[in-house]
Amino acid sequence: MRTSLNQTIKNPEVFKQQLLCWAQQFDDVVLLDSNDYKDQYSNYDAVLAVDAFTSLQTDYIDAFERLKEYQKTTKDWIFGYLTYDLKNSIEDLESKNFDGLGFPDLYFFQPKKLILIKGDVAEFQYLNMVDDEIESDLLAIEQSSNINIQESKHPIKIKPRIHKDEYFEKVNRMLAHIHRGDIYEANFCQEFYAENSVINPLEVYNKLNQISKPPFATFFKSFDKYLLSASPERYIKKEDDKVISQPIKGTAKRSKNEKEDLRLAENLANDPKERSENIMIVDLVRNDLSHTATKGSVQVEELCKVYSFLQVHQMISTITSKVSEDIHPVDIIKTTFPMGSMSGAPKISAMKIIEDLEETKRGLYSGAVGYFTPKNDFDFNVIIRSILYNETKKYVSYSVGSAITAKSNPLKEYEECLVKAKAMREVLES
Template identity: 35%
Template sequence: MKVCPDRSRFIELAATCPRVPVVGERSVDSFNPAEAYHRLYGEAERSFLFESGKGPDETARYSFFGRANEKAISLRNNQFQIHNNGDRETVSLPASDALKRLNFEPGLDAIDHVDHFWGGWVGCLSYEMAHWFENIEPRVKDGLDLPLLFFFQVESLWVYDHRQAILKYIVALKIENDPESIHSQVKEELESGWREMDRFIEEVSNSAQNEIMPAPSLHSASLESNITQEEYERMVERAKTYIEEGDIYQANLAQRLSVKYESDPFPLYQRLRKVNPSPFSGYLKFDGLVLASSSPERLVKVVRDRVETRPIAGTRPRGKSEEEDVRLSAELLLNEKEKAEHLMLVDLERNDLGRICEHGSVHVTDLMFLEQYSHVCHIVSNIEGRLKPGVDVVDILAAVFPGGTITGCPKIRCMEIIDELEPSLRGPYSGSFGYIGFDRHLDLNIIIRTILVQSGRAHFHVGAGIVADSIPEKEWQETLDKAAAMIQALSGEPVG
């Protein structure tokens, strides 16, 4: 096992850095991060797996997994709960003050031997957190009794580099007193972690290739929506009226589907990942709540002073034959309605980044390229900028959350209309989950193509972008096209 930094460099860095990540790594071919996560941390109450199932190298290179230490923060019923070493404190704080606890830690600029996430906060922001950022008065309506926000702290984690086939175990403890004793503690943790991983690797090598665990057979007819087709189409007509009156240009409207689900959620994630491999997939557990996601969309990524967002807008179902697939893809890219909607949302995201970036630094690096997934294809763009000095996590979230592709444009007025028209709280759907590093690394997805499992029920939302010439029946059908991957994962149908 190669270890970096060595003891002398660790002591040197500890003189000015409050944390020094220590990496123990070695080459491991044909490694399955999902299987390793489930074996090592599947029983933990708070744990995570972030992996990339499909995409270019910059989005699919690394997978991360691990479990929480004893620190966490959550928001429920307008009360923040601070969890610390088994103690739980309920406090009333402005959202901005509570969220400052998630900020990047100062003094970590000298850490240059790890160029990716190496520890910090892992968690989720539900869509309704937007009310805190934009000061929108929420309506009282049906919800699932979920936290608006939860994050837990991670000081040790595994990272798999798919490009180089290298597995890393990283430990980054707080240095509060004697650096030499901390280094000894970190070394023991590295050795212990690798002993556990070696046992797992040996067991896998001595056994047959693991198959995806079976999911219970749930007929799609047992799914229950929070809205009928007729009610959804009336929502579409009402949104079109707002567009005609000049209130908005476009709005995303969603339905929620639910079904009884009392089995282990992890096979559900495995099936969803197999059915719909995506670049921002993940499995997140927090105190009885599970999110199984195959999201194709990034909300925001930060690496030191660079920030990027990756809007997706424009959808067609995949064809049943190669010829039909090519035709539908070409139709999507040439469709004037889809192109106009996408360009409008690219401008919205550019404006969002402009609030936190240096003047003139925001630019579109990739415009309107096609990405194909198992059941649908999308138009995607990528936008980057350079952060202003002093911008922190709260500033970033206030500027970009929630993503404009799942609200509409202009964002705030669309959020008010969504709040008016949709019968239920969205919860995690169209919110974000991911990580906020101790240093200036941050990556959050947009929660779509995601199943929430809690209290014996599975829930997921699907939406469609409504514009002036939208046909209500087709928008309803688009939501069903997007639901196909989740329905297949839940139904127990064969996964190829």
Template identity: 35%
Template sequence: MRAARPSAARCAARSCGCCAARGRHHAPAVQSLSGDEFRAAVERAREYIALGEIYQLVLSVRFSGEHTLSPFETYRAMRLINPSPYMFFFDLGDVQVAGSSPEALVRLHGGRAALRPIAGTRPRGADQAEDLALEASLRADRKENAEHVMLVDLARNDLGRVASAGSVHVDPYKAIERYSHVMHIVSGVQGELAPGRDAFDLFAAAFPAGTLVGAPKVRAMELIDELEPVRRGLYAGTVGYFGNNGDMDQAITIRTLVFSEGRYSYQAGAGIVADSVAEAEYQEVLAKSAILRRALAMAEAGL
């Protein structure tokens, strides 16, 4: 006896495994930089660091391909596998955006400002013992910690430009936060907004995030333009709100998928410093983007 196929009504009511067979698929991603090209870009960035032009540079890779998926089903998959502080889906007509970002650029509530730099990454372990070992490795990693301290100092400097004198402080400092595929070192930089300053001043002081471009920011962005072959688009931007009451909350658009004209794209990067190892940085890019590949696969399979 042949098994009955799910009815159209059932498929409309909930996702099922027949969706891929009905034409939902995505092509394997093409990278803006191959592994070898990314590693070469890392070495070029290290040369600029050795020359004293920058202290750190965040290099990224775009992954893109054709698809016939439902962007909203992909967002549902992201909610299942990577619940994050900032979950968002926008249908803008010709463009859809689905994101599960762990990182705030800046928040402002009742005159109190907070930046939340994330720098320092390890993949999650297969079990608790491996996970704890990876956390210990991350905490002990001199390169990752030096990078984090530098970006915390950059965030303090950004906030200090618009905060009341003496109000800027760090809390928490070097906390470990875990997500579905990676763990990060996270700190909080806080302060009181100075009289005469508002949310727009604060945003202008903080954007773009040092954790997504490097330091110093202007020269880092110039080198990103040189070393990355495609414009970043929405990647490393923000989504959020400016409230009528003067409050603001802006999330950085990482772990984000963009759908447009039958194509999907996503992007991930790694912070390059003087003692970076090119292969390790490339593996970090792959680890950070793994959740997006998994979400696409789940949407294709029907969750």
């Protein structure tokens, strides 16, 4: 059981920063921040969960069944992540590529302390065992400051896992699969990394969030492992009997010149290659949602709409379905995972080819982070535009990718990857 207390806050932006600074004392921290981005499916402006009471950590074997049992037993808020490699739990697949980060395949925890922000109200939801700490925590939060956070003085030397010529060769091999009819589309990703590197995760997250302002920003800490995410993409959400998926496919750079910027957005909206990418994934998501949907309830609410973020223009579609009460929420995720926007079509064939051509185990990249509520609702983002850090190994990593279709030009795909990587590189090398 949880004790709930509402507190009016003067400045939500300042309060979020204070919350994050205060939260650094805990081993388990999740901040989910919408950066005031509001659409019809928004519930909170930000959510902070800290201090695990119970937790679940596992490899991919029977991972979804274990998560289902944990979620059913807990009957409470749980926060955590699903790595891309949980695909091996669903299909006869494997992940044998290099892994410099070492994140567990699945991790969720039940927070003792939960703070939900909406407008100028912060709702404190504490487990009863710690509810006597709400007042003292509120005082400590209001006194928190990032003034004492040391900036990283060591320059980070970023290296590509796949060099440019090798990237072209691999994309051409993927195009050969497409022309042969093995697949229609696949998301091909590459890692950029730094070894023997020390960063200040809070400082890096703040800089990344500041220059991107995405709707699904995440600061995630589990002991010595960090996810610092500026994701613009929702993977999947359940609210009552409605399920919402919002895949992104199609990217264009921004321009400081207003007319040029508008032209870039219009070009993206009308680009046949980008639209075909998006529509293929919409079809895949419709099929995935149909596994748990009530008959005839899968709908495309929005197709190929261009949204503008600080770093890029993105083409987003919204697909929804209805589910009956007897469908377990974890089964909705299992039957749609990994998300179509980060795999390809047909999904299983695409994932096999991806594994063969990529050099790095994806791990948390192109997985999902989010939460389940006590009412069996959930909301998860797609882990892209994200920096991953293993503090013990001193290993820093970010990955970027693009969708390869029959109309792909390897040079343009490479350039798209660099556009997506721009914010992460700037933050780490500044």
